[in-house]
Amino acid sequence: MAIAVFFIAAAVAILGGVGVVSFHQPIRSVLSLVLVMLALSVIFLLLGAQFVFAVQIIVYAGAVMVLFLFVIALLGPARELGRGRLRYQGWASAVFVLVLLGLMWTMLQGVQYRQPDKTDLNFFGTVQSIAVGLFTTYLYPFELTSILLLVAAIGAIYLSRKRIDESEGGPAEGLRPSAGVGGNLPPHQT
């Protein structure tokens, strides 16, 4: 049963991946990527990782891909141009796929598949076990990652702020990003 679900999910994930690169309309590529995310979440669930399953859908399918969709809907239904490919791209990709398959084949030789030792699968992927890991063993990486995300968020806000002219009564001097350091250049300088 689990094997059947795994193969269905894996096939859906691969088909979605093929769809991402082969569709010409960007919106269909985005939807294929959503399909990949959903299939991956099913595979996480098969591994007993319930929490990662839910978070995979909430974060990737529910938030990240929605922003992709937002941008594409905002830019309008443009079709990707079929031209402009490199010469022999098809042949080169086939060669690379074969090389990659060979590499994976050699790497996977001698790998033994077994259940993890001494792991209670009823507890393994639960919220409690993930929380114990995050707040004891991996506390410092966890907190450092959150600081990294905060820095990225502040940087994004700073860079995307429009430069407001003084004549229009913008915010006070100290609140405004100065030209040259950040913010968009005024039109006459570009």
Add this chain to the structure above:
Amino acid sequence: MTQIYNDPIGHWVVVVVAMALLLFVVLTATAYTVWFERVALGRIQRRPGPNRVGPYGLLQLAADGVKLAFKESFIPEKTDRIIYVLAPTIGVAAAFLAWTVIPIGLWGDLQYWIADVNVGILIIFAVSSLNVYAIVLGGYASNNKYSLLGGLRSAAQLVSYEMALGLALVPTFMIVGSLRLRDIAGFTVSWGPYHGPIPLILLTPLGFIIYLISATAETNRTPFDLPEAEQELIGGFLTEYSGLKFTMYYLAEYLNVITVSTLAVLLFFGGWYLWIVPPVIAFLLKVVLVVFLYIWLRGTFPRLRYDMLMRLGWKFLLPLAIANVVVTAIILVAVT
């Protein structure tokens, strides 16, 4: 019962019967929520509401359903037909999927659920976060400026309020110590001589208020129905939809209202526990009361402007929810 459930074939029979039963009950409940809303809104606006089809207008929904089913199913020109048809089905599927983890108390200790998972509430968040695809894709594929504007507004709105919605529930999880919906609904305390269930709204009233507001925004209900704002966007993402596809959107919307009301009952009003009242009746009563609260909101509040909506979400509800989490954590540490 346990024996049937542990048998591999019996297990499947139980699950299929449970799902079919759920489909029937939830669809009927959705239909009568629409009727209930129309009657309640009518009373709020001092008019009778539906009262012609059947006794008290109770068959109005059947008549509407037949009418919608026989309408022409229109697909706009020069659009992506697959996505246009796919969008409403995503909405209905997401709305139904949430019910896989919702438990319902039936009688005594007998309870109903399809899946009793450790991350129950997170799964509801996950599937309801897919709801935004229905609206954005519908708006995009309609090939209509108003639809597109409605879809884009909705994407921003749903993503913004999801944050406040999730954080509003964190104090509840901290108090109960579990994300499993049955644990939260069956939360009991031992305070001095009192030992028994307690509605969590008494412990996190602020969480309930934030949840109520954000959930209204998440379901696109009236103070926050900017994606479909009739007066300015004609109907937003719904403009080009007709017939059964329109019905699907409508169904998904009301199903989501029932889902968030049921969640409110499970998370804040002690689920199916109400003194000596049989669980199923108590549960139904509480859900109807919360649904009425949503209808009441719709009947009394004007729609927010778009920038006010965003300001409310990001600058008021989100900081309030975070403060609520911090304060609850401090109190919990002090008490225990």
